[in-house]
Amino acid sequence: MKYAALVRFFLLIVCGAVTITACRKKEGINQNLDPNKQTETNYMSTKSGSWWLFGARNGDITKRMATGKDTVKNGLKFDYFELLDTNKKFITPEYFGKNENKYVSLYDLDGAQTNYVTLVFLLDSVKTGSSWENTQNYKYSSYNINMLVQSRVDFIDGTLALGDTVYNKVTKVHHDLKGKLPPLVPAYIGVGTLDVWFAQGIGIIKQDVNVDINVLGSSLLTKKHTDSLLDYHIEP
Numbered sequence: 001m002k003y004a005a006l007v008r009f010f011l012l013i014v015c016g017a018v019t020i021t022a023c024r025k026k027e028g029i030n031q032n033l034d035p036n037k038q039t040e041t042n043y044m045s046t047k048s049g050s051w052w053l054f055g056a057r058n059g060d061i062t063k064r065m066a067t068g069k070d071t072v073k074n075g076l077k078f079d080y081f082e083l084l085d086t087n088k089k090f091i092t093p094e095y096f097g098k099n100e101n102k103y104v105s106l107y108d109l110d111g112a113q114t115n116y117v118t119l120v121f122l123l124d125s126v127k128t129g130s131s132w133e134n135t136q137n138y139k140y141s142s143y144n145i146n147m148l149v150q151s152r153v154d155f156i157d158g159t160l161a162l163g164d165t166v167y168n169k170v171t172k173v174h175h176d177l178k179g180k181l182p183p184l185v186p187a188y189i190g191v192g193t194l195d196v197w198f199a200q201g202i203g204i205i206k207q208d209v210n211v212d213i214n215v216l217g218s219s220l221l222t223k224k225h226t227d228s229l230l231d232y233h234i235e236p
Contacts, residue, residue: 026133026148028120028136028148029132029134030104030118030120030134030136033076033102033104033118034099035077038076039098040097040098041096041097041103041104043103043122044204045066045203047066047068047234049233050065050066051065052202053229054229055230056226056227056228057224057225058225060087061087062085063084064081065083066079066235067080067082073095074116076097076099076118078095079095079097080094080095081093081095081096092108092113093108095116099120102122102124104118104119104120104121105118105119107119115138117147118136119149120132121196122171126153126156126171127156131151131152131153133148133149133151135147144182146179146180146181146182148177148178148179148180149177151173152174152175153174154174154195155170155172156171157169158170160205162228162229163228163230167197167199167202167229168200169201170200171198172195173196173198174193174194174195177190177192177193178190178191179191192209192211193209194208194209195207195210202229202234206226206227206228208225209223209224209225210224211223
């Protein structure tokens with residue numbers, strides 16, 4: 001999941017924005033998670049040897065791999081995965097878990113693999129139209145940043161064709177990405193969207209990033225990126 005780049009895009013716009021409005025304080029569903037109720041994720045296999053191969057629009061290939069290991073970060077226990085860039089041979093750590101009915105992951109903010117945001121990206125027993133919010137305060141350089149992710153279930157039990165394969169029992173979740181930098185920017189400002197498709201028994205099968213950072217009518221940065229499942233193997 002390439003959320004880290006989105007956060008870096010957000011930092012560009014909050015530092016350059018000048019048009020602001022008032023915004024009430026928010027507390028996301030990711031706040032106050034109980035460490036005693038953190039368990040192994042079950043939306044995709046955690047068994048060592050399981051893997052998922054993804055292809056991007058630009059031809060990049062990445063491979064998510066389950067390690068069968070777990071670790072504690074941000075006060076919670078997570079299953080440890082690795083995402084391999086098959087071109088650069090670079091491995092990015094990934095962390096997934098479950099807290100009651102909430103599927104939780106950690107996302108790297110600055111690429112240093114030391115500062116992570118805890119996000120709920122999916123819920124059990126969701127319905128079409130279900131929604132929730134994540135908020136996170138963190139410090140980047142000398143700035144105190146607040147991030148808001150507004151999530152909505154677009155559909156459940158759907159189908160998705162990727163190449164010659166049709167996946168069933170698919171859930172699609174749409175995320176609106178926003179941020180603010182008080183007191184300079186006290187209102188949440190939209191910086192992009194992320195759409196993720198999940199297939200029951202498989203896990204993530206597609207994700208689509210659409211970022212358009214616009215300051216005073218001038219496009220600062222546009223980013224479009226899609227990762228689609230090419231192949232996978234689930235250890236029995």
